[in-house]
Amino acid sequence: MEIKEVVLRHLKMKLKFDFTTSFGTFREKEFILLEAKDEQGRSGWGESVAFMSPWYNEETLKTNWHLLEDFLIPEVLRTNIEHPDEINKMFSAIRKNNMAKSTIEGAIWDLYSQRTGQSLASALGGTKKQIEVGISIGIQEKVEDLLKIIEQAVNDGYKRIKVKIKPGWDIEVLREIRKHFPTIPLMADANSAYRLNDIHRLKALDEFHLTMVEQPLASDDIIDHATLQRQIETPVCLDESIHSCEDARKAIELGSCKVINIKIGRVGGLTEAKRIHDLCADKGIPVWCGGMLEAGIGRTHNVALTTLTNFTMPGDTAASSRYWVKDIIKPEVTVENGLITVPDRPGIGYDIDIEAVNEYTFFEKSYR
Structure with a gap:
């Protein structure tokens, strides 16, 4: 496969609502959309999940653009690629910058699955025809507002509710949720808002029978998480701490978690995401697919990845209409009773x- 042209587009899409976590509030999403064109005229698509500011990790839209333009795209344009797995090794000399790498690797996976006449899910080795999904709810101004959103999500059939927490918006909020929804699958995402000396508050989470608490401690930690997991019953899920299969191996051996959230962008692409999935399956650690407020392209990649067998917990891939007035794919990703039907067309299936x-793009550049 020869890549003849790569087009980068800077898009801006407004969210239907403010989305607040422990590290900031999002009212719109700016992101890079990448189109890779092969010698047969096909186009494969990838989406960067990096934010404008380095809140989630050190990457931003601007750093992703720089890495893609000056390092990754030139490498891809001069290389004949037989299989997308080669991209992982091709970029190995470039440290970190996983979201930038994932952006172009996702487009190559889309092209490869089109060229081989199979869906992206099948190309990855996925077998599920439908996937279970949950919903992620940001911090609200009032608990009453949160309860209304949860009620609507439950009525819509979502299989799991995730709520964001931080010190001061945690125990009392979760207690109120459980009072109204005593049996729903419920998890809490802290986005690294706590430290080990907050262990008394984190132990209190056991009262609520959560499916997990996600990334309670520092974003680069696996040592303190192991200490925490030994002292609480609630399963710890690692997110920001896991950037590679090697990170996952060390965390599992240390006992730092009982669950791992796999985000394609965070780990550098679909190939590395598969490796982490396979390791966790071998070690008996369940995984699920996290979300980064993706638009349609990133959302379709998440759907495909979740068809792998060890994705046994509902992920964050809610319907397009949950976030966007109009998405950038047709048809949009839809959810019925908490299930997404996986497309079987070649490529991403949308x-x-x-x-x-074009409506959302305000800058683009082509590379040959």
Whole structure:
């Protein structure tokens, strides 16, 4: 496979609502959309999940653009690629910058699955025809507002509710949720808002029978998480701490977690995400697919990845209409009773809504 042209587009899409976590509030999403064109005229699509500010990790939209333009795209344009797995090794000399790497690798996976006449899910080795999904709810101004959102999500059939927590918005909020929804699958995501000396508050989470608490401690930690997991019953799920299969191996051996959240962008692409999935399956650690407020392209990649067998917990891939007035794919990702039906067409299985892409794009550049 020869990549003849790569197009980078800077898009801005407004969210339907403010999305607040322990590290900031999002009212719109700016991101890079990448189109890779092969010698046969096909286009594969990838989406960067990096934010404008380095809140989640050190990467931003601007650093991703720089890495793609100056390092990753030139490497891809001069290399004949037989299989997308080669991208992981091709970029190994470039340290970190996983979200930038994932952006172009995702487009190559899309192209490869089109060229081989199979869905992206099948190309990855996925077998599920439908996947279970949950919903992620940001911090609200009032608990009453949160309860209304949860009630709507439960009525819509979502299989799991995730709520964001931070010191001062945790124990009392979760207690109120459990009072109204005593049996729903419920998890809490801290986005590294706590430290080990907050262990008394984290132990209190055991009262609520959560499916997990996600990344309670520092974003680069696996040592203190192991200490914490030994002292609480609630399963610890690692997110920001896991950037590679090697990170996952060490965390599992240390006992730092009982669950791992796999985000394609965070780990550098679908190939590394598969490796982490396979390791966790071998070690008996369940995984699920986290979300980064993706638009349609990133959302379709999450759907495909979740068809692998060890994704046994509902992920964050809610319907497109949950976040966007109009998404950039046709049809949009829809959820019925907490389930997404996996498309079986070659590639990502959705059409690109070029009119919407053009509407949201305010800068683009082509590389040959």
